[in-house]
Amino acid sequence: MDNLLAGLIGALLGLTGVALGGWLQRRGEHQRWLRDQKLRAAIDFIGATGAVYDRRRRLPSAGPTGTDEVAEWARAQDGRSALYLLCDEKTIEVAEALITRVRRIEPATNGSHDGEAISLLRDLVRRLRLELGAGLGK
Structure with a gap:
């Protein structure tokens, strides 16, 4: 009877180990998948x-058609929607501030960049690095 009980306990521990290992593997795979989707x-x-x-900074006569701009906005919106689904609130806030700023950019006759937009882009990249586990590096 003692041998049977020891065998059952051993089998139960083995099954528990297999189940725990499978759960940990699935969790790791899910985390990698989520990171890839965020990236x-x-x-x-x-x-x-x-x-x-770039298009909004240029003079209206200096580039492709309005159809191209609509396609770029649609692509930006798709990326924005994915960020809303996958990222935390602080990252979404920075992404939203960036797209709002980009909407307000006027053409620059002297070729200068918008400092606020560049700063918001840097903030977004920092937030994304944190979320993706890449640290704050430069």
Whole structure:
């Protein structure tokens, strides 16, 4: 009877270990998947927002058609939506401040950059690095 009880306890411990290992593996895979999704969303949002920023800084006669601008805004909106679904509130606030600032940018005849927009972009990149676990590096 003692051998049977020891065997059952051993089997139960083994099954518990397998279940715990499987759960930890699934959790790790989910965290990697979530990080990849956040990274893709960030790349899409930053790339599209940068394209819109560049277009808005240029004089209206200096670039492609309004259809291109609509496509860039749509891409920025898709990235923004993904950030809303995946990222924490502080990251979303910075992304929202950036897109709001980009909307208000006027063409620059002297080619200068908008310091506030650049600062907001840097803040967004810092927040995303924190969320993605990449630290604050430069």
